[in-house]
Amino acid sequence: MALSLPIDPAANDLLNRSPLALLLGMVLDQQIPLEKAFSSPYVLAQRLGHEPTAEELAGYDREALVTLFATPPALHRFPKAMAERVxxxxxxxxERYGGDPAGLWVDARTGAELLSRIADLPGFGRQKAQIFLALLGKRYDVRPAGWQAAAGGYGEPDAYRSVADITDPDSLARVRSYKQEMKAAAKARGAG
Structure with a gap:
């Protein structure tokens, strides 16, 4: 079952057919609503007039890329930093995968290996890497041996913890509720 977010259907379609768009959505999923993060690869493609490749973005003029990210509505609340991260x-x-974003996962033999590859990317700490691993496993059938264990709680079936679990409005509401509970618990621990 593919990812289905409450965003422009064309943006969902791009996420579901483009490994680069999916990865960039995850890169941008930081300190902004997930709908914004996962819509931004589509908006970037619209601004470029075509779907970019990893090679194109890797070699893109830095300042011009920042401008693409910063043009209103900005692709992220931190357009300069996120353009650089992308x-x-x-x-x-x-450098590592011949420009093929799916190369990150297609030949990973184990979930631990895939988690390590993802965690090596700029901006991916352990939790974010586990979420992306769960997203690949749950929505795109990328399931090397031990993927669920490597994804931690995010890999559990019927969990509603992250973008990996969103398939419809109900699951989105459940994920949001879980995140609110976690924030409240963290705030309570901090106050204690």
Whole structure:
């Protein structure tokens, strides 16, 4: 079952057919609503007039890329930093995977190996890497041996913890509720 977010259907379609768009959505999913993060690869493609490749973004003029990200409505609340991060991720895709974003996962033999590859990308800490691993496993059938264990709680079936679990409005509401509970618990621990 593919990802289905409450965003422009064309943006969902791009996420479901373009490994680069999916990865960039995850890169941008930081300190902004997930709908914004996962819509931004589509908006970027519209601004460019075509779907970019990893090679194109890796070699894109830095300032011109920042301008694309910053043009209202900005693709992220931190357009400069995120344009640079996207470029860094694309450079790694070119250097390590021949520019093929799916190269990140297609030949990973184990979930631990895939988690390590994802965590090596700029901006991916352990939690974010586990969420992306769960997203690949649950929505795109990328399931090397041990993928669920490597994804931690995010890999559990019928969990509603992250973007990996969103398939409809009900699951989105459940994920949002879980995140609110976690924020409240963290705030309570901090106050204690």
């Amino acid at each position: 470029q860094q991720v694309c450079r790694i895709l070119v």
